[in-house]
Amino acid sequence: MSFLFDKSYYEISPKNGCSPFQTMIAYLGGSAFQTIVDNPVTAYRQLVQQYAKGLDGKAVDPAIARAEANAVFKNAPVSASLSGLVPRLIGVGFKRVPKFGILLGVSYFLEEGGNVGYTAATAASIFSAPFINPIRMIEKQQRAFYKTTGVEKPIKEILKEAASQNFRPLFRGTIPLMGHSLASATTGLVGQPQLQKWIKEQLATSPAGSKLGTFATGLISSAAVSPIYIVMTNPLSRLEVIMQTSAIKGKAISLPAAIKEVIVDSKEFGLRGIFRGQGIGVAKAIISLTMFHQGRIYLTEAFKERNERLGYIKPS
Numbered sequence: 001m002s003f004l005f006d007k008s009y010y011e012i013s014p015k016n017g018c019s020p021f022q023t024m025i026a027y028l029g030g031s032a033f034q035t036i037v038d039n040p041v042t043a044y045r046q047l048v049q050q051y052a053k054g055l056d057g058k059a060v061d062p063a064i065a066r067a068e069a070n071a072v073f074k075n076a077p078v079s080a081s082l083s084g085l086v087p088r089l090i091g092v093g094f095k096r097v098p099k100f101g102i103l104l105g106v107s108y109f110l111e112e113g114g115n116v117g118y119t120a121a122t123a124a125s126i127f128s129a130p131f132i133n134p135i136r137m138i139e140k141q142q143r144a145f146y147k148t149t150g151v152e153k154p155i156k157e158i159l160k161e162a163a164s165q166n167f168r169p170l171f172r173g174t175i176p177l178m179g180h181s182l183a184s185a186t187t188g189l190v191g192q193p194q195l196q197k198w199i200k201e202q203l204a205t206s207p208a209g210s211k212l213g214t215f216a217t218g219l220i221s222s223a224a225v226s227p228i229y230i231v232m233t234n235p236l237s238r239l240e241v242i243m244q245t246s247a248i249k250g251k252a253i254s255l256p257a258a259i260k261e262v263i264v265d266s267k268e269f270g271l272r273g274i275f276r277g278q279g280i281g282v283a284k285a286i287i288s289l290t291m292f293h294q295g296r297i298y299l300t301e302a303f304k305e306r307n308e309r310l311g312y313i314k315p316s
């Protein structure tokens with residue numbers, strides 16, 4: 001964390017008109033905005049994937065799992081929609097500071113300025129996973145027992161159970177998370193902005209297209225990237241859900257056991273078994289990517305305007 005005391009961390013970059021510190025704040029602000037907006041969809045998707053297995057331990061038809069998730073939301077719409085939001089917002093700090101810190105740190109080291117590349121995305125995905133996983137585990141544990149209890153599991157209780165095992169359960173699912181995080185970073189943090197830039201350039205040549213703003217082009221690029229992202233991450237998300245929603249006090253589900261469960265599901269229900277939650281996942285990805293980048297762009301532009309107003313940089 002010594003970089004926080006480095007003078008260069010607060011110096012304005014001529015490439016994007018912001019300092020590394022301001023860029024980091026813009027990324028965190030966009031992440032917080034995205035987290036609040038997409039939480040109901042995130043909660044619903046987890047339940048659809050979690051209910052792939054009945055209380056008897058056998059795989060159930062995706063339609064039945066979806067009906068059970070719907071029942072939870074009908075019985076407690078507000079509670080279910082807000083479930084896991086607190087750890088996710090806390091995670092904006094614990095999860096995003098390491099991830100975005102590594103992402104932007106490597107990016108600036110490689111002199112990419114405000115644009116991040118695939119090398120930075122790969123480094124951020126691998127090295128931030130140990131920081132991210134405990135938050136995701138707590139988030140999923142809060143919703144894991146809705147079907148039997150009807151209420152959200154308290155964070156304090158989750159931490160108490162994990163503490164009895166030296167907090168090792170909080171790191172369940174770290175390996176699939178690394179793959180998930182890599183796909184997320186390469187498509188969402190790198191691919192989406194590049195695609196949005198290309199779309200704006202293409203639309204600028206037509207009278208109607210040139211009138212589209214940042215939000216519209218962001219929505220189009222998110223819609224284009226999201227199906228690719230979901231195809232890459234949905235099986236990995238399934239593995240995370242399987243490994244992270246089992247009772248902390250019970251036996252942990254290993255990665256090979258989770259993979260075996262997905263294989264059994266696919267044998268019985270085909271592609272519907274592998275890609276449970278795929279449709280809602282695409283919707284979630286479009287919402288998440290659009291909200292994150294809109295929040296990030298808004299804050300980045302606000303910082304840039306401030307820097308111009310104070311004379312730190314020349315007006316563009």
